[in-house]
Amino acid sequence: MLIILLVIIQSYDCRVFKIYNSDFIPNGGNILLKSIPEYSNRLVECLSECESSSLCLYTRMNESDCSLYSTINQFTTPMSPNVFIYKKIFENNGLMHYWPIISSSVGEIIGGKNLYDGVNVDFVPDRFGNENSAIRFRDGFIKVPPLFIRDSFTFTSWFRILNLTFNARILEFGNGVDNNNIILVFCHDLNGKPFFSIVNQNEWNNVVISNTVFQIGRWYHIAFGVGGNRTFLYIDSKFDIETIGPGMPKNINRTINYFGGTDWNNAFKAYLEMDEIKIYERSLSESEIQNEYLN
Template identity: 30%
Template sequence: MKYSKNIFCLVIFLRTCLGSNIFERRNVQIKQPFTENILLRKLKILNRLICFTQCIECNQCHYVLFNSSICHFSSSFIFEKINSKKINLINYWPIENGETKDLVASKDLYESVNVTFTQDRFGNNNSALSFHYGYIRAPKGIYFQNEFTVLAWIKLKEYVLWQKFFDFGNGKAISNVVVSLSNDYSNRNSFHIFNLTEYRISTINELVLDEWVHLGFVLENGKMSIFKNGSRDAFIDTGEQYPVDIVDREHCYFGKSNWDNSNAVFDCDDIKFFDRALTETEIQNENIYGNH
């Protein structure tokens, strides 16, 4: 979850000491200056993750405001602590401070080619990935169940034939789950599942270049959906109750294809994998608030 510097922000996972706890933002804001009865501590910290860690280690701390270089702790109940398992979040790559860590399952991204860090949609440096005909790998693993949701912020930079946001599979047309950002010559966004048969859904319109957009890809009861900025943009019923293989996938890429397609040209941020189908309202909340 990311916000501009004057907005309340906190999603923190600390598996080492709190077992993947998160703090979920509620629709309450406290304006500065803070009153003495709720302010616990004020620290000058440039790294938000260090600021959040300090709050976790303080039992009385219930929320954090990061404003420029000042870290404020308060005892108010603005954020409710929730275990990530309760919201079925299984992977989260926030892309923060030049790192590609998975804060839930420790499946950190690695082996990047032509990928750099860039500004996110709020202008924070080193807080998004920029692919220039490049890719980065995710470790092998089981990423998809009979239902799932994938969310991310994407800024497409060029229309490249069949460029992939991600392709997780075991080779060409072997248990692949794929999202193409510009598929055929129509440059439309598409979502594919390969399980002996190919199941495919495409949007009507292409993505606008150089514009941040929140995308969602959902499988539920054999039905595939694509969401754009919180609204359902495409839908298909595959006719199969379980169209996806629940297997370890060895070849897992962001920006690269298991086919002989060109690598991708786009920026991305805040990548989340859930092992359930989020509702349209939940996806809208993720788009607006960064949580549901």
């Protein structure tokens, strides 16, 4: 159990939070929520608020209030004996990379894999109307740093299609054309159906073409992944389609990666918006995918 150094001693599960050892506290510009919990339960209530929020990574507690933060990239206020910061721990659920897209930032807040070199990319409101909290591609893309992707993973994201463009990518990870690629297309052959495949040496393995026809302008939650010999796809937390086959991705570092982009000449750049992008290093269960969708 985690021992809390406050006037009233409380305890909380150390598998979820740990004391963040820093000389500074986050800048108020990154705040998600500020509340004043009941005095006797303020720590437990504060950490519970953070645990239930997919955006919250840090909590700041003092004698009077609780603040939740999604990032700790900026520091302005010195730490004091009466201020405590707790960091959410992700090891148990396998969350490996997370791009929350908040306040015009494409920073990755777990592994430091910040997006870069965007082309025809800007920031727009997310599905809740929060300004500069989603990225928009208009015949564009953004690069993703090298990622080590294993043969078991799950990708989740919220996205909205702006135009149906031939074989346009949600993501493409690999080492160049036809070299250990993981490809997720939001518009297969202009039919508005998502498409997934693992490509290597001119072999398109574990091909999955969705049963769902996406509507332009509507937000969707997508979850796709692999595990064992299964490749699966969920739309808005509902099972869509799966395939069983041996062509799992190799456990290697992939160095040429995009959201919205591709190295193939026969595919167009993306017209879509994306938010809340996550990669887990394991295959999520149906209930976990539903929880991602609801939170």
